[in-house]
Amino acid sequence: DSGVTQTPKHLITATGQRVTLRCSPRSGDLSVYWYQQSLDQGLQFLIQYYNGEERAKGNILERFSAQQFPDLHSELNLSSLELGDSALYFCASSVGGSGGYNEQFFGPGTRLTVL
Amino acid sequence: AQSVTQLDSQVPVFEEAPVELRCNYSSSVSVYLFWYVQYPNQGLQLLLKYLSGSTLVKGINGFEAEFNKSQTSFHLRKPSVHISDTAEYFCAVTQRQGAQKLVFGQGTRLTINP
Numbered sequence: 570d571s572g573v574t575q576t577p578k579h580l581i582t583a584t585g586q587r588v589t590l591r592c593s594p595r596s597g598d599l600s601v602y603w604y605q606q607s608l609d610q611g612l613q614f615l616i617q618y619y620n621g622e623e624r625a626k627g628n629i630l631e632r633f634s635a636q637q638f639p640d641l642h643s644e645l646n647l648s649s650l651e652l653g654d655s656a657l658y659f660c661a662s663s664v665g666g667s668g669g670y671n672e673q674f675f676g677p678g679t680r681l682t683v684l
Numbered sequence: 685a686q687s688v689t690q691l692d693s694q695v696p697v698f699e700e701a702p703v704e705l706r707c708n709y710s711s712s713v714s715v716y717l718f719w720y721v722q723y724p725n726q727g728l729q730l731l732l733k734y735l736s737g738s739t740l741v742k743g744i745n746g747f748e749a750e751f752n753k754s755q756t757s758f759h760l761r762k763p764s765v766h767i768s769d770t771a772e773y774f775c776a777v778t779q780r781q782g783a784q785k786l787v788f789g790q791g792t793r794l795t796i797n798p
Contacts, residue, residue, distance in 0.1 A: 602786075612774060670780075
């Protein structure tokens with residue numbers, strides 16, 4: 570158990586819908602990272618937040634957005650869902666945000682299926 | 685920008701045999717290197733990491749990896765595998781300065797046959 574929690578574990582929805590994935594980082598960690606794992610794209614970095622502020626952005630679609638709240642939990646919002654958005658979404662957390670080494674601890678993931 | 689290439693998508697081996705999973709990377713800046721393991725229906729677990737110093741690093745579950753700067757490689761090895769090592773293995777890098785997003789390879793599926 571990494572200490573990172575993600576809810577829900579599974580999510581099944583229809584095209585065009587909007588969903589919210591939630592992540593609670595390890596106690597004391599200020600950074601949250603979101604990654605997408607799909608069959609065609611592999612594991613890809615989406616976005617990082619550090620203490621409430623966006624720190625880095627990867628190949629995140631405009632239909633996707635994220636935020637980190639004052640209690641440091643994070644939410645990833647996916648809208649106008651398409652079949653290709655079906656994937657496993659991982660959240661990771663670390664103590665720091667940049668500079669030097671900050672080990673990332675991964676949650677169990679949320680499996681999103683878009684029908 | 686960084687990129688990671690895992691040279692084998694699948695590696696089948698017999699139990700108690702040695703195994704090597706190959707990883708090459710490309711980066712214009714200095715990086716940290718990692719191997720992660722993903723067991724079926726689970727998240728990612730860090731196996732080992734190279735930050736600096738000795739180029740041979742030891743990780744959990746008897747795995748080790750060797751960093752070769754001239755060949756930009758970071759191959760993972762285990763001298764004797766067990767059925768429980770069946771999993772997907774990911775090589776990853778992150779830049780040493782700035783945002784530490786992990787860049788992953790495509791993964792290698794290790795299958796252990798009895």
